Amino acid sequence: MTHPVARFLSLGAGIQSSALLLLAVQGRIPTFDAAIFSDTGWEPATVYTHLRRLERLASAAGIPVVRVCSGNIRDDALDPQHRFASMPLFTLGPNGEEGMARRQCTSEYKIRPIKAEVRRRLGHPHPMRVPTGVYAQMAIGISVDEVHRARDADVAYMRNTFPLLDLQWRREDCSAFLTEHGLADTPRSACLGCPFHTDLEWARLRAEDPTGWADAVAFDAAIRHGSARATVDGHPLRGQFFLHRQRVPLDQVMLRPRAVDQQDTPGCGPWSCPHPAEQAPDGPSDTATDQDPDYGR
Template identity: 75%
Template sequence: MSAPAHRYLSLGAGVQSSTVLLLAARGDIPTFDAAIFANTGWEPIAVYAHLRRLEQLAAASGMPVVRVAAGDIRRDALDPAHRFASMPLFTLGPNGERGMARRQCTGEYKIKPIKVEVRRRLGYPHPTRVPAGVVAEMAIGISLDEIGRARDADVAYMRNTFPLLDLGWRRQDCLAYLTAHGLGDTPRSACVGCPFRTDAEWVRLRRDDPTGWDDAVAFDAAIRHGSARANAAGQPLRGQFFLHRQRIPLNQVTLRPRADAQADAPGCGPWTCPHPDTVTEPTPESSATSGREVRH
């Protein structure tokens, strides 16, 4: 099989994908035609600051960083006129049922815009069919300790590759490499209001980014009874949504960071969100917790 004529990096701007970009920029692995960052519009300020640093570093080596977006996830979730791409919110049913909403946000706000950009660069924008044999290589930052997250692409025009697996690198190897080249403070990439934040991460957000913390608290209150569109249509959730697993308002949670926990949980990259899609939630049509998606 011949090598693809197009090589891209899926850049989440977290530890692993930043390492892959740095490896390419320094010539330690082959370079990429572009690094593609899917912007949800709601990353912490530290991630955007780090992304600007990566853009400068990549530009110096002739590798562009391209920002793509499918919208602003926070604004869209609170817009009554916008379809709600479900986030993995913690749910509490009317009779105390505990569940989670299905996760659609990664697909809608990260994977989809990257595929749109790849198709555009290949010269076959949707709905044009990509001819057989036209393939773009997509490098994904998965390290050896997360090998279970590596998977094949779900479209024929992309072939996933894993440079860190080829090197046999673990997350600690990535951190050491970043530190050696002045990027040891690389943050975890995940939305401000990501329900998968650990207590340690919520504490850091509250301490280091008070505006982001206030934003998350306000969002947590705003989504309590479901999406704005469903509520406007007279279909409020028969239950409640929460950002924190304790299922109480975020600003009332007693945060208890684990002393033995890793400094960061795995980041939320386009193809590397480590959390399951199969979850349950109370639906507008039923007071019971079910496995069906609430369709807004």
């Protein structure tokens, strides 16, 4: 029977993964060789502030928090020289058809950088093949209320584990644990302009972070007619993109925040972002799906 070479935490810096890191710091679950945070470059300021706090806590327990990145998702989307990794944007077709674009952003900006770092730490960076039997455990912060998102890794050199499921913890248990230890303000982790934001989150962004809100409004307007690269190449979007499901400019959306949204909506971690099957059918798109080069390895 083979044993893991290393044990890592997939750190999204949201409620569940923060709870896992704190549990390891306190010795209540086995420690991690590293906690890996995949930075899209477009997280809210509150997430980066919280991440620095987690880095200090983890460092005291000998757990390095490693930041990995494959680019700035916002800047890349607006760069005509950069391939557009499709976001789950809401679409409005030429004849009023409603849909949702493909979601490639999680794979490209969160999962791939983590896989690359795991390979590097195992001593077998791409394109080297990882020898059979060499693998790392990857602890993922999925709680009992999100058990349907717990899936096996799609590569042989990573084996997913779900310590919160073993503890039978729900998201509210994680929140209570963090509150007990002075981390009640742990934010939900998601890109500043994530289309999965609830109206409560959009309203909070508008009220508490005017700069972030203006950034999201500007991005929403900039992606209205598709990716910059496709437009330059003569393949503009057949329809329109929007950040909000109402499919109107973000600064014109009639927000209807509900307090329950704060409890119901998971963060967009690498393995807890809403699954494609939970999305609306694809709408018009000017992008093609890219197969993960590590899939099945």
